[in-house]
Amino acid sequence: MTTVNRKEFVSDQEVRWCPGCGDYAVLAAFQSLMPQLGIKRENTVIVSGIGCSSRFPYYVDSYGLHSIHGRAPAIATGLATTRPDLAVWVVTGDGDALSIGGNHLIHALRRNVNITIMLFNNRIYGLTKGQYSPTSEVGKVTKSTPAGSVDTPFNPLSLALGAEATFVARTVDSNRAHLTEVLTAAIAHRGASLVEIYQNCPIFNDGAFDDLKAGPGLIPLRHGEPITFGPDQSQGVVRSADGSVRVVDVAQVGLEAILVHDAHASDPSQAFAISRLTDSGVLRQAPIGIFRNVERPAFDDAMRAQVSMPAPEERLAALQALVSGQDTWTVA
Amino acid sequence: MTNVRNIDRVVIRFAGDSGDGMQLTGDRFTADTAAIGNDFSTLPNFPAEIRAPAGTIAGVSSFQLHFADFDIRTPGDRPDVLVAMNPAALKANLRDLPRGAVIVADTHDFTTRNLAKVGYAANPLEDGSLGAFQVHALDLTGMTVGAVAAFGLGRKEASRSKNMFALGLLTWLYSRPTEGTEEFLSRKFASKPQIRDANIAAFRAGYAFGETTEAFTVRYEIAAAPMPAGTYRQISGNTALSYGLMAGAAKAGMPLYLGAYPITPASDVLHELSKAKHHGVTTFQAEDEIAAVGAALGASYGGALGVTSTSGPGVALKMETISLAVMLELPLVICDVQRAGPATGMPTKTEQADLFQVLYGRHGEAPVPVLAAQSPGDCFDIAVEAVRIALHLPHSGDSCCPTATWPTGPSRGWCRTCRRCPRSTPASPPKPTARTASSSPTCGTRSWLGLGPSPAPQAWSTGSAASRRPTRPATSPTIRTITSSWSSSAKPRSTASPPICPPWWWTTQALSGASRPTCSSSVGARPTGRSRPPCAESG
Ligand code: SF4
Secondary structure: OOOOOHHHHEOOOOOOOOOOOOHHHHHHHHHHHHHHHOOOHHHEEEEEOOOOHHHHHHHEOOEEEEOOOOOHHHHHHHHHHHOOOOEEEEEEEHHHHHHHOHHHHHHHHHHOOOOEEEEEEOOOEOOOOOEOOOOOOOOOOEOOEOOOOOOOOOOHHHHHHHOOOOEEEEEEOOOHHHHHHHHHHHHHOOOOEEEEEEOOOOOOOOOOOOHHHHOOEEEEEOOOOEOEEOHHHOEEEEEOOOOOEEEEEHHHHOHHHOOEOOOOOOOOHHHHHHHOOOOOOOOOEEEEEEEEEOOOOOHHHHHHHHOOOOOHHHHHHHHHHHHHOOOEEEEO | OOEEEEOOEEEEEEEEEHHHOHHHHHHHHHHHHHHHOOEEEEEEEOOOOOOOOOOOHHHEEEEEEEEEOOOOOOOOOOOOEEEEOOHHHHHHHHHHOOOOOEEEEEHHHOOHHHHHHOOOOOOOOOOOOOOOOEEEEEOHHHHHHHHOHHHOOOHHHHHOOHHHHHHHHHHHHOOOOOHHHHHHHHHHOOOOHHHHHHHHHHHHHHHHHHHHOOOOOEEEEOOOOOOOOEEEEOEOHHHHHHHHHHHHHHHHOOOEEEEEOOOOOOHHHHHHHHOOHHHOEEEEEOOOHHHHHHHHHHHHHOOOEEEEEEOHHHHHHHHHHHHHHHHHOOOOEEEEEOOEOOOOOEOOOOOOOOHHHHHHOOOOOOOOOEEEOOOOOHHHHHHHHHHHHHHHOOOOOOOOOHHHHOOOOOOOOOOOOOOOOOOOOOOOOOOOOOOOHHHOOOOOOOOHHHOOOOOOOOOOOOOHHHHHOOOOOOOOOOOEEEEEOOOOOEOOOOOOOOOOOOOOHHHHHHHOOOOOOOOOOOHHHOOOOOOOOHHHHHO
16 A cells, blocks of 8 residues: 655645745645545545635645635535545635625535535635635724724634534644644535634734633533633533523532533534634634534435436437427328 | 318417416417427417416416418517407507407406406497407307306316317317317326316317307418428427437536526526436536536536526626636536526516627636527527537637637737727627637547546646646536527427537437437437547538
8 A cells, every 4th residue: 555645735836825824734734634534635626715725725736626706615516416536625714705605605514515614714804915804803903994894703603503514613723733633523524514724814814813822712622521621621611591601610610510512412502502602802712623513414415316327328218218208299 | 151261370379367277278279280280489478476466467478379381480479369368468468469360358357347457447348449350259268167067166167167168269260180189188187087077178169169159250271381301399498408408418428417596487497407317417406596507617527517507697697607617628508598688687588688798798718609599499409519519629718709709808909819909899799609619620639429427527737746647638628608598389490590500410410300300310329439529520
């Protein structure tokens, strides 16, 4: 068996993201991960939309399409339906997936198309040089919002859970091990997987995720384990009477009262409640990990099951019968 | 005593309320007309309202049929005969009638209330306002109820057969055979013997009424039209288009993938192809028009034949993806089943106004060959041809027709093909010229039949490593718009017109037959093998 190494997934294209861009880390993680998983590059297709992150397919030596703004999930749907032998990835950003392509994203998720979506969320429009995005906090001052933005941002994971997604996860560009772990689970999931990746844009939104270091911080989710975090796991998540979840001191309530994370729960309510722990303004607190990972028949498998192709020699004859129809008349 | 008069052509319009069964009546009359061997063309006209209030102008549904003893091309403009089942049908259609036209009106529905509903102060059948026409005011409903009394149906149920009474009368008037309709009714209502018998009785009563009444002094005969020998069927443009797409994909040995979003009047293509899953056809009802074409393009990238069907508003939304398909040189067939009007327009009305959109709708240099079908039957050939070109066309940027490369931005200097400055807009737009396969210098760079199902995706250039990938043979660009007219229930075209693209070796010989209208010569009889179609020689 030939060993596949990272280099096989490195294309000969010069990587042209800005120095320090978080995209580099994701690319490197991806290029190492794929050989580890044993997925051949000729079975790998990366479909991207438009945006900084959408340059991704250029840099991976596999099949790829740099398509149109927001449309990658639609194109990937056609491809995945046609080709069960391919690992189809969608690389998109917060503007691409949640603004112009919001419709395609939610429908790909609810259909459960067998694709893996990496959503690079830098909370800004980078490629167009710094306008606020659908994940920017209210009051964001940018070139297009000099007086501060006034619209409420999306919580991408709440959106995905609401759209009946079967695999929903979040990771960060700065944690290679976590990134690799989450992406591995995402590609293993049969159906649509959405992985939101917090990605720093040092040029137009530098430090967007820095407050996580100061505040309550990242809340790691591990299936089957109580949700605790912070120094010495002193903080934890409990369920409130109204069904929402909140952060408490573990010492106050005791470890038994802490919510145990269940990523495989068929009802998405708890995953949704956990997704609401994400700050929508300045980001001081955000759960990361796999929020939801459940089995549901994949759209493309079900589609293919309905379609059958006659043997080549029978195909035209079958078609001829159809074309001739039942009611014919003859002119001599 | 009834005289028989021979005439060469007639246009009949059946009009009534949406619930009166006018489409079925027209369909049946068409089938009987086909059986006689007349040439014909039809125009169904539905109300846009799904369930318009009964008796209103908005709720009028009509079916027009033009038939003749010679070759005709259109459903006709001015009906010689109007069958009006209610005052709304009369009012909505009266202005289309020439002087002297025959009006058969069902007096039963000309009640004060119904007249008032459409703004008639007095009954036009009685006030002399129809003096320019030959009016036959008959109680069709009353006679129908009488004719079916034996079957024990309620009055409402009984009166529903009035369309068959009217059909019977017209069948007599124009000397059509009756067996076809009787067989049809027996089949259609096989599970409801009461309804079946009532309908057949009404149909026979209508026929007998014509024969016995003194109201009609003339009966007409229209001889068979000289038609090329062959086996014929009725087919709508959308059905022919669907079959053509399937035939094209089958000839190419590729699976067919349709991405579509429901849109009148193109949805029937989606419906038709959705029934063909056992022919290797995948249909995807997308979330919107853009996703529909996107998925089709994705499927093409995976080695299927990607097709999207839509109408004008959908084409507008798909333009960016069409440009992308040109750029990626992937096969794609776009079907534009045209509706009327700007913006959303009029879904149930037809127009042929999308030509400029499909020729010039894209940005940048994204030339797209455009084919237009000339008849419902021709939609089949056009679809096959579109598939052929889509899979076969060599690189599009080289020698395309002037229209397609006409620069659109003021910063562009000259169109290199026609050498006219785009700033001085030509008095008339450049003449649409479809690119022909024969003009292509490298037609046949890849074998049309050489594509196996599910080839590996085509390498998209990301550098030299592309050469190491398992790619299929260099693909050709490929994109094709079909502009088909939406018309229903007409025969395959009966005369060969100058083809927009050169006749294709097997289309003309095998599927539709050298003598056009036959659909029955076996597809399997086509030249087989993996040889290249001789398109290079055709120019
Ligand atoms: S603009 Fe921001 S997101 Fe885009 S490449 Fe530069 S650093 Fe990365």
